[in-house]
Each structure stands twice: as structure tokens, then as C-alpha cells.
Amino acid sequence: MGSPRARRRTSARAGAGAVLALALAGCSLVGSDNSPEAAKDVVLVTHDSFVLPKTVIAQFERESGYHLVVHASGDGGTLTNKLVLTQGDPTGDVAFGVDNTFASRALDAGVFAASDVPLPAGAQKYVLPGDDGRLAPIDNGNVCVNIDTVWFSDHHVAPPRSLDDLVKPAYNGLIAVPGATTSSTGLAFLLATIGKYGDGWVDWWSKLVAGGATITDGWTQAYETDFTQGGGHGKDPIVVSYDSSPAFTVPKGSHASTTKALLDTCFQQVEYAGVLAGAADPEGAKAFVQFLLGPSVQKALPDAMYVFPVRSGTPLPPAWAKYAVQPSHPYDVSPADISAHREAWLRQWSDIVSR
Numbered sequence: 001m002g003s004p005r006a007r008r009r010t011s012a013r014a015g016a017g018a019v020l021a022l023a024l025a026g027c028s029l030v031g032s033d034n035s036p037e038a039a040k041d042v043v044l045v046t047h048d049s050f051v052l053p054k055t056v057i058a059q060f061e062r063e064s065g066y067h068l069v070v071h072a073s074g075d076g077g078t079l080t081n082k083l084v085l086t087q088g089d090p091t092g093d094v095a096f097g098v099d100n101t102f103a104s105r106a107l108d109a110g111v112f113a114a115s116d117v118p119l120p121a122g123a124q125k126y127v128l129p130g131d132d133g134r135l136a137p138i139d140n141g142n143v144c145v146n147i148d149t150v151w152f153s154d155h156h157v158a159p160p161r162s163l164d165d166l167v168k169p170a171y172n173g174l175i176a177v178p179g180a181t182t183s184s185t186g187l188a189f190l191l192a193t194i195g196k197y198g199d200g201w202v203d204w205w206s207k208l209v210a211g212g213a214t215i216t217d218g219w220t221q222a223y224e225t226d227f228t229q230g231g232g233h234g235k236d237p238i239v240v241s242y243d244s245s246p247a248f249t250v251p252k253g254s255h256a257s258t259t260k261a262l263l264d265t266c267f268q269q270v271e272y273a274g275v276l277a278g279a280a281d282p283e284g285a286k287a288f289v290q291f292l293l294g295p296s297v298q299k300a301l302p303d304a305m306y307v308f309p310v311r312s313g314t315p316l317p318p319a320w321a322k323y324a325v326q327p328s329h330p331y332d333v334s335p336a337d338i339s340a341h342r343e344a345w346l347r348q349w350s351d352i353v354s355r
Helices: 004-025 054-064 076-085 103-108 149-154 184-210 219-226 282-292 295-305 318-323 335-353
Strands: 028-030 036-038 040-046 066-072 094-099 136-148 175-178 214-216 238-242 259-261 267-275
Touching: 040 076, 040 282, 054 066, 054 282, 054 295, 066 282, 076 094, 076 103, 076 184, 094 103, 094 282, 103 335, 136 149, 136 184, 136 282, 136 295, 175 184, 175 219, 184 238, 184 267, 184 335, 214 219, 219 238, 267 282, 282 295
Parallel strands: 040 066, 040 094, 175 214, 175 238
Antiparallel strands: 028 036, 094 267, 136 238, 136 259, 136 267
């Protein structure tokens, strides 16, 4: 059974191809007088998992008069690093995919210009403190521990329910965790434990590692290779994944998911888009940010990128209402604390897992 993120990567490659096809085919648009007009390029710098249906991309190009060019730049952390390194002389006009674990770094470095794009109802609550109109929230989701409910039933083991449970001897050697220094998913999970335990996170992680946790380079290995419900049918029935993941582990013909997200283990991720400082076409960049917030993109996000829209009233796929349940109170670490302590926390984390 394929996982949601595996499908996401496959869709991303297909979507990127569709965008390139549109780029090659859509070199002209019909103007108001029915005469061809050359379309201006607007260049999007994003992460490798960005994908939207080609009909949605075509809608943006048709309505805006811009031709979208996509530059993929690794995962969210790698994307942020590249944006910081090219600050003031960016490789594109607009960026999408910087999340709340890295946004403070990009804002502090002056990566984004103020654009003051109007936000739809529901989006305002995701705006970062002190943002000053530079980043628009586009989607959200939660990194949560997921369990293989079938494995626990078959092995007659009571499943864990909380972070406290995960360091109990009963669950030694049963969890796969993406690394915090190499994965935005892993960093979000580290922040969940910091939000829960404060300075006590060091002791919690020491116990988890001593108990034989599998630490991987990223989400793909943890879920696809090591998780018992992943594509590789691994050995670990517990994995760090997403609140939306159970919606994609419902066997054909079944009315029950084979996995469950533990909603007392979560950290909320929000992805943002913004106009890059020094953009060659800031107006085109602003137009694309506005389009991302519109109903067409917001409706497409769950199926295309397996995240929740920020726009209030956006319909969700039917399976999400039952299986992609969001936590009421995810753990929280303020953007100011993330900015001030992220590098020190990551060094401490590295020391713990390398012992």
C-alpha cells in the first residue's frame, strides 16, 4: 500500500512535468483584442513536494497573464537555506514552502519583501508575529506520531497514547523518527517535545534513543522503509508522520484506516509564500501569492499536497473528515524561541543521538 507522501512525490514529479509542459506550450496568451501577447515569466522557488493540478496552474496563467516557472530546491529546510544565501539577488520572484520552523530565519535575513496581500477568512490566525505583511500563510498540517493499529491488535500490545508512553519499556525499539537536523518533519517533532517538556526534552530524547528508536535521515525512510504500514513493510509499528496520513491508509473496500495519528503528540506546521526581496517581477510574484490563497488552490491542496487549506469554508475530501483529524491543542513553541534557540537545540539533539 502506497503512503500519502510517496504519492506526493510521484505527483510532484508529474506536476513538475505538467508545469514544464505548460511552460513550453503556453508561450503566448490571447489578449483582449484576441491577438497573441507574450506571457511574462514569474519564477517560483519552492520545495520538491510542490504540486498543483495542471488545470489550476493553467487557470493562474490564463487569468494573470503570467507564465509560471518552477524551481524546486530540496525540502523546506534546504529551501530556506538557499533563500537566505541568495537574499537580495534571488533565483526567482516568489517563494512557497518556508514553514514556521524556519520562517524566523528567513524573515531575520530579509529574504522577503512586504507585499500586504489580502488574506481570506481563516488565514489571519496563522500570521507570524512581527511579519509586517511579508509572508502569507497558505496551508497547515500537524506532525504527529502515527501507529499501526493492526500490528498492535495482532500482537496484543496496548498502543501508546502520548509522548510519555513512547519512552516506556513496552515500546522500546518500535518507533522510527526522522532526524531533526536533516528533516523538517523531524525538526517539528523535536519542537513538539520541547513544547511538551521544556528543558526536560533532553531527558526524554535520551530515554527514547536509549530505548532503541530508529533515527532516519528523513520522513521517506522512516515511513516508507521502517514503518510496518509503509511501502517497505518495515519493523517499526510507530512512526513520526502527519495528521493527514491515516486518510491514505484505508484499504480498498474497507471503511477503516490501518493507522492512527496520536493527537497528543503533535506540532503544527504552517507553510508560507512571499515575494522575494529583489525579485525581477514583484507584481507577478504578488499575483501568484494571491492565487495560492484563492478558492481553486485552497480546494486542491488536500489531494495535491496532503495539507489543510487556511481559507475558511474550503471543502475537504470526504475521507479527511473521518480519518484526517487535526489535534485540538498541538504543542507550541513561539517563533521567537525557535529563532533564538533552534541551532543550540539541534546541536544538543545531535549530541544525544550520536552517543
